[in-house]
Amino acid sequence: MSQITESGDVPDDHPTTGETRPTIARDRLIAAAVESFAAKGFHGTTTRDIASAAGMSPAALYVHYKSKEELLYLISRSGHDVTLRLVREGAASSDDPVEQLLAVVREFTMHHARSHTSARVVNYELAALNPEHYREISAVRRAIGQEIRQIVEAGVAGGVFHTSNPRMSALALLSLGVDVARWYREEGEWSDEDIADHYCELALRIVGAHGQATS
Amino acid sequence: MSQITESGDVPDDHPTTGETRPTIARDRLIAAAVESFAAKGFHGTTTRDIASAAGMSPAALYVHYKSKEELLYLISRSGHDVTLRLVREGAASSDDPVEQLLAVVREFTMHHARSHTSARVVNYELAALNPEHYREISAVRRAIGQEIRQIVEAGVAGGVFHTSNPRMSALALLSLGVDVARWYREEGEWSDEDIADHYCELALRIVGAHGQATS
């Protein structure tokens, strides 16, 4: 599956492998759709916007994709898969809830800053998905939330985290990370690492991990 | 100026006062636009959606408003004014940064939960405003951010808050509150007051207000 990248660069395809080999044109269209959906929203974007940003005629889009909605679905699916994987890897990186939390918050925050353009599409264009796709994506979102909740609950059960409402604290952590995609600006004063550093500190405070080192 | 309310109820107009008296029809159209913009986005909403939700013909919309964008602007402007006022009232409610922070976070959070429908339009449809309106709204948003930043910086200067990056902590507080509008569900397990209570606790932790009572 071709990776959706923030910049315009497109990975080379493998001309001899697989039956559904991603072409350069496919990736160009996806990249153009991400940019346009992020800037103007799904309904504010026309198929001509996407095609011409990819350097093609309007009809070329339909050689590679069934519909405009399919583009959104593929972007959304891929983005959610990346996020779920990144959260699971963070959770699996240690047995210590503190280390797990720091790994997840760091990767989650960095991802939503670095890939803020695609993350905006992924998080704010869900309503434009068709009902079937929406249900599928919602399941991935629930899984992401569950991973974070489990870390917080394990920390509370183990006596290293102290919060009166672990579920709401977990939701706040998720919320804080997602919203980075909304406000982050490339030309802003903070790098993605600056933000990740500070958000790790905030995460420890939110879950009430007293006197913990900041990794 | 007629108040934009979350539910469908419309305040009576005053048939003998003022030259620009808001009519019931005007308010019905605004309420319908809020619902529709929140559910489907500005570009996903047609003028026919709005008119028929308000029980009118498509043409009736243009008796009361210049364009679909004017509706969005009025909703956005009114929503931002309410938020700025609420933040300023919280800041003016005390001289103690801790009390100021708690007042602002409580009101801000409650508002974004209670009025989540209009808050979604206000926070997530900015890109659909025309450039002039966008600039105007951006100024209000900057003022809102500034109020919160000042409280955090005053607390740090006074030695009651402890955070390595007051500006980013202030942004995180704002971010957390705004994002409530995205995830809040009426049928969810928490009331707006439950969320406000917990978010007050989180706010104290985020700014590092040690051993403070949770009001």
Add this chain to the structure above:
DNA sequence: GCAGGCTGACTAAGCGCTTGCTTATCGCTA
């Protein structure tokens, strides 16, 4: 020589907004 990428020209449907007209409400005059 042909499969697949791609295009220009096209369609049906839907868009924001306008037009021409009817109806309701009002203060004012006879």
Add this chain to the structure above:
DNA sequence: TAGCGATAAGCAAGCGCTTAGTCAGCCTGC
């Protein structure tokens, strides 16, 4: 109090344009 002109709200119809998506045919690399 009846009748009148003015004003504004509202509607049916539709204009000019844009939209997502289609299709027949043309290139190009294998």
